[in-house]
Amino acid sequence: GLLLAPVFVGLVGLVLEELVIRHVYHRFLDTILATWGLSIFIKQAVVLIFGPAAMTVTTPITATVEIVGFTYPVYRLFIMGASLAVIGFTFWLFFRTRFGLTARGVISNRNMAACLGVNTRRLDRMTFAFGAALAGLAGAVMAPIMSVDPQMGMGFLVPAFLAILVGGAGLAGALAGAAVVGGADTVAANLWSPVAAQIVVFSMAIVAIRLFPRGIAGAWRKR
Template sequence: MVSLFGLALDALNYVSVLLLVCVGLVVIFGLMQVINLAHGEFFLLGAYTVLVAQGFGVPFWLAVPIAFVAVGLVGLLCDAAILRFIYDRPVDTILATWGLSLAIRQAIVIVFGPQSQQVAAPLTEPVQLFGVAYSSYRLVVILIAMLVALAVFLVLYRTSVGLAARAAMANRQMAQCLGINMRRLDRATFSVGAGLAGLAGAVMAPLMSVDPQMGMGFVLPAFLSILVGGVGSPAGAIWGSIVIGSSTTLVSAWWTPVIAQIVVFLLAIVAIRFLPTGLSGLRRK
């Protein structure tokens, strides 16, 4: 019999991981209207950054912020070299980010090979919670996700940069007329969004095999979470992650992961049909 408390912790852990991935996607799409199909590969780069850093003897807790910065710089380079020329062409941005995803994945295969590799977990001792032995590192992942979400909300709603970002989300043309430097804001947005994906990959590296395909398993659930929660809404990312993450975990525990995927897709279809603006739209009504 599956422990309900342990199952709840598993659901919370998966929700936390989805939220880490979703935050970067929401920031990029909400501000730039760019559907970033390379987000899974930025996640992948974060995991491999930790792998390389540990190979050089860098402590894990130092490797995680290094991954955030390194992948953010990769995002900055991608924006400067490709995306800034096609912001106003949505189809081209989809194709460009898809091409980026293929290029990054193949580069990883060439450099590191197709085989799976492991990152040593910084915490291995389980913690006893109400009679349930649970991974202490998974609890840390939950805490990190909460702190990242809080940091993003504080930046968006308590700083002048966040005010400019929210103005751009509401109306890019009006924000530009008000003197907001949209080029600089777009550049920073894509870089931070990529960095957040890298942070998610770095945090998840000890919990799964690090291989060139690892990012693909998180991107689709993250997109579904955003659609269910509300496109471009940071609060919607939280609600969508809760719905998709908890549904996936609970159905997988009582049936199979395949059935869980079917249920989640049906749930997303129903939500999109009856709540076209997502769960965050309910509050506006």
């Protein structure tokens, strides 16, 4: 399942990009509405096919290890390692390969890239499918530690959105924003409560957006 999920979701993303997403590129509001509508459609399709009840997935690694006096599941360490590996691979793909150079060129100046012979449509399909595959991999990795249901991804939408706002656009911005938002949420939840953690995260996001309108990565590049 861990290997099949990103392949299957990547193929689904490829189809959705061709049928829907390609028609709303560069139209911000239309893109949000289209993807939101697709998410509702997919969730309802899952409910009709599999039912609304939550399902559980057996943890493939049940061993635990003691770290600084605390018992910690090995599978969670595996998730951390897998996350770092995916981050490293993504950075390598976009900053050390011809594909990444072309993709960044299209993002920087799409018309110029097209004039130089770059097939921008094919690149659109490939990058969208890659993003969908990463989402499928994330779902497969997280399934054993949380209930699997049509709403399982909704809890990640707001933190992900805040991470982009705080960190800024691009891979470095997303990584920095995720580290700040995720770290603040975890620390505040352990010190106080999940509700207090949400208050802390939103307050921190407001301050960060006020100080760094283009995100942390944008402010760093400007220096």
